[in-house]
Amino acid sequence: MDEYKEKILKVCNESSKNTLMETLQIEFVDVGADFLVAKMPVNPRVHQPDGVLHGGATVALAETVGSTASYIFLDGQKVFVRGIEISANHVKSIREGEVFAKAVIVHKGATTQLWDIKVTDADDNLISVCKLTTIALPRK
16 A cells, blocks of 8 residues: 555655645645645745735645545546635634645545545644535546
């Protein structure tokens, strides 16, 4: 399983080159049978003006991990995935360190998927709770 896991994480991280994910320094760090985890550093690059993590950066992390999870848990060669709705509740601020987003599948339909995404800090304190709906459309 470890070899398979490393291959998946490598593909996910390589797909981030020259994208928003690279700009935000998002890195995929863990994957399991029904989840995917990514991390993002918290520094001035992702701060809002008063020096805490910007909610938009948090949502970008959440949508990244959920959409990527849909891609890897569906047949990404046959479908393309798009986020169609995301909601976020920010419950705690953070100024520095790293945040981790764990996307766990709630509903894995052939067309739509629903993801529960919890964003935590390095001490496992809850920062945000997000819900993402993705759609898988056939490649032509």
